[in-house]
Amino acid sequence: MSAFPLGRTRRASLISTMCAGLVAVGGVLTGCSEDPDAGTNGVGKLPPAQIQSKTRKAAEAADSVRLSGKVVVSGRTYKLDMRLKDDGGSGSVTTKGSTFWLLRVGTHLYLKADAGFWAQDDEAGGGQSAGAAAGKLDDKYVKVPQGDPSYKQLSGFTDKDVLLDGLLTLHGTLAQGDRSTADGVRTVEVTGDKGAGGTLAVSLEGEPYPLLLERAGNGGTLELSEWGKDFKLAEPTEKEMVDYGKQLPRS
Template identity: 30%
Template sequence: MRVARVLVPLAVAGMVLAGCGDRTAGGATWSAPSAPAGNGVADLTADEILAKATAALDKAGSFQIKGQAREDGTTMSVDLKVQGKDLVGTIDMGSSTIQTLLVGGQPYFKADEAFWKENGGPQGAGLAQLVGDRWVKVSPKDEDFANVFKLGDPDEILKPDGKVSKGASTSIDAGPVITLIDKSDQSKLYVATTGEPYPLLTEDPDKQGKLVFSGFGDSFPEIKKPDAQDVIDFSKL
């Protein structure tokens, strides 16, 4: 559940592609509904709680993830909206930004000028000018890009790096939770103990990396196929 493990593939995939051719979640708050009765997950084992949280996120059908991680001195942040198997998101890597979009199984990405210049080699400036503000269409079979879109899969998002243990019951901004601890790195996942057992927050031990989950069941109209004139095929770069 280490936050950097979730975010790093986004940055790495973007760099591989380029070579071929409130953003801080720490203070995020939202209003929880009036307190319903306990949902019983606090009495379950760690593995059972994790399974319940994963199933609840999948059942919600849509959700939003917003947060940040620090890796090798670089702070990355993400704002990702998932609806069914589709998603749209923005990844900020400090000096450059990538937008990602998956609609009907077709992946796209859009990078700013700084990204192309930093990662496109001698042709970076030319690529930035060629692509402009258009979406880059990528083959669904492109394995370099595949990891980006695994972030829409609840099983992948909540997958621990090691064995999970059960921690204390506590409260966060979103309400009462039970804590799950990944023994491999001591990162934490907080699962709601009232209402649906949604995962509400993941947190690295040093609290430098956090992912906030919200928007369960929301509709995201911005997840839509871009117009043809706004798309360029990656194979043509």
């Protein structure tokens, strides 16, 4: 019997062992795998514009998402930790040392903050009304009337489509960036103007969800997680809320 087949088997075994050893020590060997995208969702093979298109569609189709991190708008920094879905959202927003909580169920929007938050209006010249209300509103949900000037601004923090549409936009010429991981998930980056226009890390596993966003112009960094993970949204109980009337105190 010819020894050639046995030698070929040994060579194949040697190559396999060598590749496994290089992987174990973090090495890279071209040719050990015919397809570096094997086992991924395939978006890494696509042009950057198509990757961005697919990740937008995946984000829009998802029922829910958690968004956390910092956003800088007009020089003001907002720290967000929001859970969002199509019919509302909940979470916290921190800016200028103050934290408030938002809850939206359908069109009903509620704001909760401590007495210090509400008392800021008094310090800014809001008069006695805000100061007197601060204790009453402390740690209570206050329903924000739809006619109040703050309704549109605050509800934007709880609107999945509005937030994602504004945040997932990259500016300038698109290019494919590095491959990395985000929270243990393999990703491929899409950059705008070599990162100056923003960088988006897209999942290479399962749906091509956006997982990490570095906004253009030092506009903050956000993590996007818990895609499709449902959570409960419920109106506050009577004991948890205060009806302040047709307009909130200025704050």
